[in-house]
Amino acid sequence: MSNREKYDNAFIESFEIKKEALNKGLEYQSIPQWDSVGHMSLVAALEDTFDIMMEMDDIVDFGSYETGIGTLKKYGVDVA
C-alpha cells in the first residue's frame, strides 16, 4: 500500500467517510465526525500507520486533509 493510500485510510477509518469525501475542503470541524474526539483518533491512526510520534504543536495545527501532508513531511513521511 502506498503512503497516500495509508494516509487516506486513516481519514476514512477515523471519520467513517467515503474516499470521495477526501478533498481540499476536508478540514477540522468541517464535518461532524472531525471534532476533538475524531481529531485524536485520526492522530492516533496516523501515528500507528507511519510509526511516528507527533508534537503537540503539530497535533493542534493538523487542520485539514491537505495541510496534513506537509505536517507528515516533517516526520519524514512522504505522502504526496
Place this chain on the structure above:
Amino acid sequence: MSFWDQLDAFGNASCIEGEMTLSYGDVAGLADGIFSEVLRENNKKALALIVCGRDVATLLGYLGCLRSGVTTIHLPDDMSYAGISDYITRYKPQYLWCKKKLYSEFLANEKTALYSLYDYALVDLRFDDDGVDGYEIDENEISESEINDELALLLTTSGTTADPKLVRLSYENLQANADSISQCLEISPDSKPITLLPFNYSFGLSVINSHLNSGSAIVFSNEGLTSRGFWDVFKALGVTSFYGVPYHYEILKKFRFTRLDFPSLSLMAQAGGRMPDSLKQEFYDLSKTKGYRFVCMYGQTEATARITYLPSSRYELKSKSVGIAIPGGVLSIKNPDKNNVGEVHYQGANVSLGYASCTQDLVENNVNQGELDTGDFGYLDADGYLFLTGRKKRYIKVFGNSVNLDHVEKIACEISAMAAVIGRDNEIRVLTIDGQTESVKAKILSMTTIHPKALSVVAIDGLLYKSSGKIDYGELSKRYLEND
C-alpha cells in the same frame, strides 16, 4: 450575598473573550439589560431556555436570569433541533436565549428577537401580536407565578441522550456549591480559569460560579483542547487553572503535556468520572515537579456538581480515594456489608431540590431536603476518605458526557424490539437479536449526540435473563464486552 448579586463588589475583576475585556461591573449591567424591558412589562416569574456556548454571551444570559429571578434550563449547543423542540414542548419556556444563527434556522425567523447582544438573541416563544403562533397553552398549563420561588436552574443529567429528565437546582444550591468550591480549591482574585467545560454541564457551571464568587478573572473560549486557538489564548492570557474531565487528561497525555511548559499554571483539577489510576498518578507527579496543585473531585449534577475532593497534599496517602466531603457536606454509607461497603449517601446544602420531567414539576417543593442517595457504592476509611467501588445506576461516561444506558436502550427498542445495551466508559454496545444493526445504530445516532466512535451494535442469538425475568446486564457484559 449571592455571587450573582454581588458582581459589583468585584467591579474591577474581568471576563475576557478574544479582544474583549469586561469588568464584573460591565457584566452586571449587560446581564440586566437582557431582561429589563420584557420583565418590566409583566413583572412576574418566567422560564427561559439557554442554549449554552462557553462564551461571555452565555454567561450574560445566565446571570441575567439569576439576577431577575427568571428560572432557566441549560441545554448543550450541539443538541439537535428536534432535541431542543422536545424540551420546549415539555417545559414550555417563555424565553429562548441562543445564538442568532440557531434562532434563525430553528425558528425560521418567524419571530422577532426581543433583544440581541453580540451573536445572541432573546426570543419570546409564545404567541405574539402578529398572530404568529408559538406553542398552544393547554388547560394543564401552569402559570409562571406558580414556578417554585427557590428554583433557579434546571440541568440535564445526560445531555448526550436528550433525556427529558432534569435536575432542579435552587438559588441556595448554586451559592452553597460556589462557596464550598471557592474554599476547598482556594480560589482567589488571582485565579484565572478558562471555559473548557460547557455551562450546561454542572461541573463546568460550578467552575464559573466559584470563580465569580471569588472575583477571579475568567477567560472565555469556545475552542476545544485540540484547537490552536485554545492554547494561544491559554498562554497569552496566563491561565492559572485547568479544569477537565478524564478524557481531557487523556488528550493532554497524548500531547505529552509533561514535556511542555505553562508557567502560569497553578492548579489542575479533575472531575466528571473515574480517571484511571495511572493517569492520575502521572498528572500528580507532574504537579509535584512543576510546583502546582492537582485536585481530583467526585460529584453529581444532583449535588450541584461536587461531593468530595482529594486535596493535593493528601494524594500520596489516599491516591485511590475520591477524597473527603466538600466543606459543609456530610458523607455516610447506607446499609454497609461486612466490608463496610454500601450505598454512598450525601447530605449538604448543595443537594438539589429533586427532578423534573414536565412543566408541573416546576411547582414542586424541595423533596430531597438536603439528602441524596448517590446510587454509587463505596466505603469510608477512618479519616473520612471515600473509596468508590461501583454504581447502582446504569450510567457510564463517554468522552466526558454522562450517558444513561437505559435511555439508549429505550431508543434501540424503537427499532429492534429485543435489544439490550451494555457499556463501560467510552464504549456503548447495543445487543440485538433481530439483526437490524445498521438501522438501530442510525436511529441512536440521530436521536442523541453520542459520538459514533463510542457506539457499536452487535447481533446476538439471544438475551440473557435473571431468575426475576430482568435482563442480566452483568452476564451480558461478561460475555459481550469484557472478553474482547
